Structure formats: C-alpha cells, structure tokens
C-alpha cells in the first residue's frame with residue numbers, strides 16, 4: 001500500500017490518516033475510544049488491521065496480508081486462534097470506578 005495514502009481510522013470514521021502514520025495513530029486513538037477498542041480485534045496477519053470482533057472470521061478469510069504459502073503443508077485453514085486471542089496488542093485503559101463513598105454535606109455531621 002502507498003504509505004502516503006489516506007486510510008480511515010478504525011476508531012473514528014472522521015479521522016483520515018496516512019497509512020505510514022496509522023500504527024501510531026491507532027495507539028493514541030484507542031486510548032480516546034476505549035469502548036470502541038474493546039469491540040475491535042487485531043488481525044493476526046497485520047496489527048494495523050482492526051476489525052469488529054464479529055467480522056474477524058470474515059476478515060481473516062479475506063485479509064490482504066494473509067500468507068497461505070507461509071503455512072506448513074497440511075495446516076487446516078483457518079488455523080486455530082492463538083491462545084492470546086482476542087486480546088488487543090495494547091490493553092484497554094483501566095477506567096477507575098466511581099467512588100463508592102456517599103456524598104455527605106460536611107455541615108450536616110454531628
């Protein structure tokens with residue numbers, strides 16, 4: 001792919017990013033969209049590919065970076081998913097839960 005070609009950010013459809021910058025953009029952008037990041041799986045053939053988990057199987061079947069020739073003879077296709085699947089390369093940010101403390105009015109104590 002042309003490294004200068006604009007590609008669409010998987011996290012925000014309004015983002016158009018140069019293909020050469022996409023890996024960096026994805027790392028930044030997934031922090032801004034943890035909910036979206038949780039819904040996306042990383043392609044096993046190209047870490048730049050982020051696809052909705054529901055579409056992962058069809059993406060694997062049609063991934064342009066898939067290299068069947070790399071597979072040893074007799075390997076079943078599609079291969080079993082690796083044990084780390086479907087964790088993203090970068091773990092999602094931990095969102096701190098809301099404080100369990102009740103709101104109290106300081107002047108109301110006592």
Ligand SMILES: [Zn+2]
Pocket residue numbers: 009010011012015025029
């Ligand atoms: Zn983005």
Ligand SMILES: [Zn+2]
Pocket residue numbers: 043044045046049059063064065
């Ligand atoms: Zn792919």
